[in-house]
Amino acid sequence: MLEINDLTLQYTADFVESGIIRVLDGISFYLKKGESIGIIGESGSGKTSLGMAVMGLSGGEVSGEIRFGGVNLLDLTDEEMRVVRWNRISMVMQNTGNVLNPAYTVEEQITEPITKHGLDSKIGAQERASLLLREVGLDSDKLNAYPVELSGGERQQVLIAMALANDPELIIMDEPTASLDVLTRRRILGLLDRIKEERSLLVISHDASTVASLENLIVLYSGRVMEAGKTDLLLKDPRHPYTRDLLRAHPFMDTTKDLQGIRGKMPTLYDLPTGCRFSTRCTQKIAICEERPPELTGCRVRGEDGSQDGDGGTYRRIACHRGGIHTLLQVNSLNKEYQNRSRNRSRTVAALNDISFELQVGEIVALVGATGCGKSTLAKVVTRIFKPDSGEIFYDGEEIHAIDAKRFHKDVQMIFQDPLDAVNTRFHVLKIVREPLEIQGKIEKQEMIRKVKHTLDEINLPSDDIFLKKYPHQLSGGELQRVTIARALITDPKLLIADEPTAYLDPSVQAKILKLLMRMQNTRGMTMLFITHDIALARKVSDRIFVMREGDLVEQGVSSDVIYSPKHVYTKELVYGAEGAAGYIYKSIRS
Amino acid sequence: MFGKRLIEYVIAFMALIILNFVMPRLMPGDPIDAIYGNELVALTPELREQLRAQYLLDQSIWSQFLHYLYSIASGDLGYSYAGKAPVIDIVAGALPWTILLVGTALFGAITIALFLGIESGWRRGERLDRYLFAIFSIINGIPGFFIGMILIIIFALNLKVLPAGGAITHYAGYTGSEYAIDVARHLILPATALCVSELSWIYLLMRGGIISVINEPFIKTGMLKGLDDRTIRYRYAARNALLPVFTRIGIQISQIVAGILIIEAVFTYPGIGYLLHDALLTRDLPLIQGILLIVTISVLAINFTMDILYPRIDPRIRHV
Numbered sequence: 001m002l003e004i005n006d007l008t009l010q011y012t013a014d015f016v017e018s019g020i021i022r023v024l025d026g027i028s029f030y031l032k033k034g035e036s037i038g039i040i041g042e043s044g045s046g047k048t049s050l051g052m053a054v055m056g057l058s059g060g061e062v063s064g065e066i067r068f069g070g071v072n073l074l075d076l077t078d079e080e081m082r083v084v085r086w087n088r089i090s091m092v093m094q095n096t097g098n099v100l101n102p103a104y105t106v107e108e109q110i111t112e113p114i115t116k117h118g119l120d121s122k123i124g125a126q127e128r129a130s131l132l133l134r135e136v137g138l139d140s141d142k143l144n145a146y147p148v149e150l151s152g153g154e155r156q157q158v159l160i161a162m163a164l165a166n167d168p169e170l171i172i173m174d175e176p177t178a179s180l181d182v183l184t185r186r187r188i189l190g191l192l193d194r195i196k197e198e199r200s201l202l203v204i205s206h207d208a209s210t211v212a213s214l215e216n217l218i219v220l221y222s223g224r225v226m227e228a229g230k231t232d233l234l235l236k237d238p239r240h241p242y243t244r245d246l247l248r249a250h251p252f253m254d255t256t257k258d259l260q261g262i263r264g265k266m267p268t269l270y271d272l273p274t275g276c277r278f279s280t281r282c283t284q285k286i287a288i289c290e291e292r293p294p295e296l297t298g299c300r301v302r303g304e305d306g307s308q309d310g311d312g313g314t315y316r317r318i319a320c321h322r323g324g325i326h327t328l329l330q331v332n333s334l335n336k337e338y339q340n341r342s343r344n345r346s347r348t349v350a351a352l353n354d355i356s357f358e359l360q361v362g363e364i365v366a367l368v369g370a371t372g373c374g375k376s377t378l379a380k381v382v383t384r385i386f387k388p389d390s391g392e393i394f395y396d397g398e399e400i401h402a403i404d405a406k407r408f409h410k411d412v413q414m415i416f417q418d419p420l421d422a423v424n425t426r427f428h429v430l431k432i433v434r435e436p437l438e439i440q441g442k443i444e445k446q447e448m449i450r451k452v453k454h455t456l457d458e459i460n461l462p463s464d465d466i467f468l469k470k471y472p473h474q475l476s477g478g479e480l481q482r483v484t485i486a487r488a489l490i491t492d493p494k495l496l497i498a499d500e501p502t503a504y505l506d507p508s509v510q511a512k513i514l515k516l517l518m519r520m521q522n523t524r525g526m527t528m529l530f531i532t533h534d535i536a537l538a539r540k541v542s543d544r545i546f547v548m549r550e551g552d553l554v555e556q557g558v559s560s561d562v563i564y565s566p567k568h569v570y571t572k573e574l575v576y577g578a579e580g581a582a583g584y585i586y587k588s589i590r591s
Numbered sequence: 592m593f594g595k596r597l598i599e600y601v602i603a604f605m606a607l608i609i610l611n612f613v614m615p616r617l618m619p620g621d622p623i624d625a626i627y628g629n630e631l632v633a634l635t636p637e638l639r640e641q642l643r644a645q646y647l648l649d650q651s652i653w654s655q656f657l658h659y660l661y662s663i664a665s666g667d668l669g670y671s672y673a674g675k676a677p678v679i680d681i682v683a684g685a686l687p688w689t690i691l692l693v694g695t696a697l698f699g700a701i702t703i704a705l706f707l708g709i710e711s712g713w714r715r716g717e718r719l720d721r722y723l724f725a726i727f728s729i730i731n732g733i734p735g736f737f738i739g740m741i742l743i744i745i746f747a748l749n750l751k752v753l754p755a756g757g758a759i760t761h762y763a764g765y766t767g768s769e770y771a772i773d774v775a776r777h778l779i780l781p782a783t784a785l786c787v788s789e790l791s792w793i794y795l796l797m798r799g800g801i802i803s804v805i806n807e808p809f810i811k812t813g814m815l816k817g818l819d820d821r822t823i824r825y826r827y828a829a830r831n832a833l834l835p836v837f838t839r840i841g842i843q844i845s846q847i848v849a850g851i852l853i854i855e856a857v858f859t860y861p862g863i864g865y866l867l868h869d870a871l872l873t874r875d876l877p878l879i880q881g882i883l884l885i886v887t888i889s890v891l892a893i894n895f896t897m898d899i900l901y902p903r904i905d906p907r908i909r910h911v
Contacts, residue, residue: 052811057811057814082817083817084817085814085815085817086816087817091815093811093812093815094808096808098807098808098809099808099812100809101809101826102831102906102907103830104826112816113816113818116816116822117817146907148907
């Protein structure tokens with residue numbers, strides 16, 4: 001019913017070198033009769049402009065096609081377009097204070113489009129207004145209210161009633177739940193569910209939960225579509241890094257990880273990157289990403305039951321040169337055994353038993369398990385400290401043992417449990433931190449010191465000469481662990497493996513170190529494998545959780561799923577055990 | 592709300608009456624001298640006493656005040672010796688002319704200014720708007736009496752098509768429609784002068800008002816509803832832009848009154864303003880006092896009416 005092809009909207013602006021500001025760039029999607037679609041994106045992504053363009057009120061230069069019921073709306077005259085508005089497509093504008101005309105009553109504003117379009121007499125329109133008001137859940141005594149007399153939620157209801165007045169086939173809603181409290185919001189969302197049974201609905205929102213119940217979803221960024229697909233699958237398994245980051249920033253009720261914004265800023269519309277619009281913030285960009293913008297192409301995604309979609313892979317469309325979120329580390333069937341010698345008998349212990357997993361660019365995965373379950377062994381195998389008995393490990397598509405050692409360790413760094421074990425105690429801070437740089441190769445001394453100081457600054461350590469000349473025994477545990485973090489970060493690694501980095505620290509220092517690690521992960525866009533025995537800690541840090549038990553990887557999943565609906569018996573034990581412990585502590589504090 | 596407003600106005604009214612009563616009494620010198628200073632060359636002590644008694648100046652201040660209130664209530668504003676008639680009669684003779692002049696001029700000014708302001712503001716930056724804005728910005732800088740003088744020079748002195756002053760042709764004995772035409776002919780120039788000088792600032796205000804609401808979301812809502820341009824311009828933009836304009840007109844009423852007084856003087860139009868001008872020249876104190884009382888009461892009454900009307904225009908006011 002609504003089919004948008006290559007829609008581009010630009011404004012002329014003389015303060016820009018190019019003279020134009022492109023707000024929408026090559027947008028294409030379609031909406032079948034009776035279907036619903038959501039458009040999400042940050043503020044300034046062009047969502048509202050898109051709605052306005054469909055209504056023919058965006059101004060500027062519009063090119064492409066907006067087909068509605070077979071007719072290209074862009075070909076219509078102003079007069080013809082006026083008839084389309086409200087009669088066939090209506091729009092609920094964002095619910096700001098002055099969205100309704102302050103000088104007229106609710107009734108006058110609802111009946112106005114009915115009578116002005118000549119659909120009914122004044123009396124007929126008034127009857128309809130009162131009916132509509134009840135339909136959206138308001139008392140009909142609100143008919144005589146002026147907009148100032150309405151609460152934010154009531155105003156939203158009136159706006160929706162008004163949009164229904166001329167019985168349109170399609171309703172566009174701009175941020176229908178923004179700035180509403182939870183209960184009002186639920187009422188409005190219920191209303192949307194009812195409305196979409198009878199007509200097509202296009203909902204614009206920055207809030208993923210508002211559009212969650214719609215059938216289709218489009219993710220807009222800087223005027224381009226980044227990802228499009230079925231809403232439920234898209235929210236569960238975003239394939240574009242932007243979608244994932246956007247959802248990560250959203251406080252869903254079951255979010256366990258601390259919220260993180262998307263690093264960097266959206267590019268201004270008059271200074272767009274030549275390549276992918278998201279390249280300035282993306283954690284996995286390569287050369288081509290900065291050269292030309294990616295096309296929106298189909299990709300295969302797994303359905304609810306894990307099956308590949310049957311539609312020939314066009315189910316989900318993403319615009320990414322790397323084909324969506326990139327796999328940084330792939331581990332296939334890893335095995336490692338230790339010989340345990342006691343007296344004369346030797347026993348083999350499986351430290352790693354057929355371990356397979358993937359790490360994606362820009363995510364934090366927590367590896368949880370009891371002491372001696374093989375976590376540290378896994379870390380050491382992945383960082384090439386140990387060799388596995390069998391199995392393959394691919395870093396960025398290459399088998400790790402085939403990668404040049406220098407290059408590998410530039411990209412993959414590790415933080416150890418006990419910082420004193422991890423540093424040469426005869427080195428001072430400067431020497432500890434700069435060591436990886438020296439290994440990497442020739443670098444000027446001044447440049448090296450500058451880098452060391454910069455890194456120390458970044459992680460909130462002093463970078464003066466006195467501190468640089470301190471030895472490990474002169475530092476506190478927290479400071480020393482920070483020094484090892486600085487050492488790990490100085491080569492600008494892409495994968496950071498942190499093995500119980502806070503085990504020896506008190507909770508306050510631990511919290512600070514974790515915040516620091518998360519901040520560094522976010523700003524640098526690293527991938528992080530965070531090893532811990534503490535599942536309560538894991539849930540606050542990680543996007544996904546892996547659970548290990550005696551060499552087996554028994555469960556892996558999105559953190560909230562693992563915490564709220566653990567599947568494996570052992571995971572359940574861990575989660576409930578942690579809850580029990582917390583409950584005990586809580587009780588003892590109370591009593 | 593309404594009651595509270597009324598009380599405020601009653602207080603203002605009382606303050607006005609008291610001021611009007613006290614002010615002449617604060618003037619230095621003998622009030623008899625002040626009143627008759629120019630009229631009587633010599634004043635015998637007996638005559639002076641007689642006058643003091645006539646003006647109740649020998650009584651206590653409270654008794655004077657009560658008597659003053661009683662007089663005002665019964666329509667007695669004193670006696671004008673220069674005009675040789677009771678003040679109330681002189682004022683009553685002049686008032687209709689002023690009302691005619693002000694009514695015509697303001698009606699014209701407001702309708703034209705609002706219409707032009709709306710159309711001009713809606714077409715901001717277009718040719719029509721640029722011309723209107725330039726013209727009225729210039730006129731806004733010219734005082735009303737100057738406009739009046741220019742009109743007199745062009746239409747009365749050079750073209751000789753309209754009378755230069757007065758409200759009627761005396762001793763012409765016109766009746767019926769002839770009389771009406773004569774009055775209208777006399778009215779054109781002063782009314783135009785007043786109209787033009789008030790028109791410009793109302794226009795500028797209305798234009799600014801439209802420009803300030805043109806980007807309000809409800810304008811977009813109106814467009815989205817597929818309403819025609821005129822409906823949006825008037826029911827959406829103008830209706831909401833009118834509120835500050837209306838307020839300003841209310842505030843400016845006293846300025847407008849001052850403008851009228853000068854215009855009437857320029858055109859020797861026999862209204863209140865010209866009367867005040869005369870009274871000032873002849874130092875006719877009772878008349879001056881009477882006129883000021885009437886003028887201030889009128890201003891008060893107009894403001895009160897505006898206050899009552901305001902919530903009808905702006906529903907938001909009811910909830911403040």
